[in-house]
Amino acid sequence: MTDLQSKAFSTRAVHAGERIKHGDYTPVTTSIVPSVGYLYESMDDLDAVFANKQPGYVYARYASPTVTALETAIANLEDGEAALAFASGMAAIHAVLLASGVRSGSYVVSAFDVYGATYSLLTHLFADLGVRTHMVDVNDLAAIEAALKESAPTALLVETISNPLLKVADIPTLAEMAHHYGAQLLVDNTFATPYLFRPLNYGADYVIHSATKYLAGHGDVLAGAVVTSATNRARMFETNKLVGGNLGPFEAWLALRGLKTLPLRVRQQCDNAFQLAKWLATRPEIARVNYPGLITHAQHALSQRLFRGQGSGGMLSFEIQKAKRADVFRFMEALQLCLPATTLGDIYTLVLHPATSSHRSLSEAEREQVGISEGLIRLSAGIEDPNDIQADLEQALKVLQI
Numbered sequence: 180m181t182d183l184q185s186k187a188f189s190t191r192a193v194h195a196g197e198r199i200k201h202g203d204y205t206p207v208t209t210s211i212v213p214s215v216g217y218l219y220e221s222m223d224d225l226d227a228v229f230a231n232k233q234p235g236y237v238y239a240r241y242a243s244p245t246v247t248a249l250e251t252a253i254a255n256l257e258d259g260e261a262a263l264a265f266a267s268g269m270a271a272i273h274a275v276l277l278a279s280g281v282r283s284g285s286y287v288v289s290a291f292d293v294y295g296a297t298y299s300l301l302t303h304l305f306a307d308l309g310v311r312t313h314m315v316d317v318n319d320l321a322a323i324e325a326a327l328k329e330s331a332p333t334a335l336l337v338e339t340i341s342n343p344l345l346k347v348a349d350i351p352t353l354a355e356m357a358h359h360y361g362a363q364l365l366v367d368n369t370f371a372t373p374y375l376f377r378p379l380n381y382g383a384d385y386v387i388h389s390a391t392k393y394l395a396g397h398g399d400v401l402a403g404a405v406v407t408s409a410t411n412r413a414r415m416f417e418t419n420k421l422v423g424g425n426l427g428p429f430e431a432w433l434a435l436r437g438l439k440t441l442p443l444r445v446r447q448q449c450d451n452a453f454q455l456a457k458w459l460a461t462r463p464e465i466a467r468v469n470y471p472g473l474i475t476h477a478q479h480a481l482s483q484r485l486f487r488g489q490g491s492g493g494m495l496s497f498e499i500q501k502a503k504r505a506d507v508f509r510f511m512e513a514l515q516l517c518l519p520a521t522t523l524g525d526i527y528t529l530v531l532h533p534a535t536s537s538h539r540s541l542s543e544a545e546r547e548q549v550g551i552s553e554g555l556i557r558l559s560a561g562i563e564d565p566n567d568i569q570a571d572l573e574q575a576l577k578v579l580q581i
């Protein structure tokens with residue numbers, strides 16, 4: 180299909196990256212190519228492929244056909260020139276920080292409401308390597324501008340929709356600000372997905388995904404991806420040849436298969452999350468619901484504008500009134516359909532207690548600064564009938580006796 184880019188998102192999700200020729204046949208569905216090595220009749224050809232002067236494959240740590248198919252599809256869906264797949268979302272974030280030029284002595288400005296491992300990667304590992312990170316509230320534009328001005332950072336890192344508080348980042352404004360102060364904008368688009376929002380169209384330099392989540396969507400594969408310009412991709416490719424955080428072909432195949440139903444799944448997940456958020460907001464046991472689709476959400480208008488009214492995502496979080504850790508644990512144990520498993524973006528509805536899982540690596544003081552309380556629960560809406568999920572939450576809330 181030659182002009183796939185002009186087609187609708189759901190058409191691109193089904194066809195992008197497919198129909199790769201294999202000798203004299205063209206499979207409808209991309210095949211898994213597990214081979215690590217690749218043969219050429221002419222050593223000149225092999226030499227040219229090694230030198231990136233000719234397309235082809237030499238060794239699976241450099242590239243392999245099934246992974247290329249996934250990269251082509253993800254780049255297409257994010258409206259990017261090129262993508263590079265990784266073994267996990269964290270491998271992708273690490274690679275983007277290096278690719279953007281972060282080195283010993285560099286500054287990074289980062290939203291403090293980000294996935295816990297991202298926070299710790301910056302404040303522990305990168306800090307040990309001499310990188311200083313200034314943590315800011317993603318919605319405090321004055322504080323972000325002050326941090327950019329003061330530290331002249333290499334990169335500004337944010338999540339489009341934050342984990343776990345569901346803050347929505349004003350990506351067009353942040354891109355302008357970052358570039359004004361000479362920083363590159365790195366956007367983790369895992370929660371929003373390219374179905375709702377494509378940050379490269381609004382000035383982001385790199386888009387990051389934990390493809391483990393919505394892109395793959397079925398809770399059976401760990402994967403990461405970065406979408407960026409062809410030039411940035413070439414730089415990351417050279418680094419990755421040395422550090423080897425590659426995705427394998429079997430995982431790439433599962434992720435590519437999942438990608439085809441991304442629009443169908445995310446539409447349903449948005450509807451389910453909206454219904455659950457509205458209902459939770461009426462419950463006496465719940466002190467607060469964080470969901471951009473609610474009119475009470477501080478960035479409701481911004482999210483409607485950025486996501487063009489297509490939905491507000493499948494993620495929400497809520498706080499149980501005056502709950503202690505033990506109350507939250509009893510509530511989670513009482514759930515029968517919602518799964519208390521440590522992931523998100525799957526077809527199953529999942530619940531998680533950030534303080535003891537995704538944000539466990541933060542100190543109590545750090546969690547308090549970010550706003551992650553003991554009573555906070557994160558919910559990833561699945562594609563089940565939302566009334567069944569609502570009934571499950573309702574029966575589990577009874578254990579709280581509020």
Ligand SMILES: Cc1ncc(COP(=O)(O)O)c(C=O)c1O
Pocket residue numbers: 267268269270294296338342367369370388389390391401402403522537
């Ligand atoms: C927003 C976000 N980014 C990145 C990651 C890391 O992804 P992975 O677990 O695939 O390494 C996660 C994991 O939960 C996440 O929620």
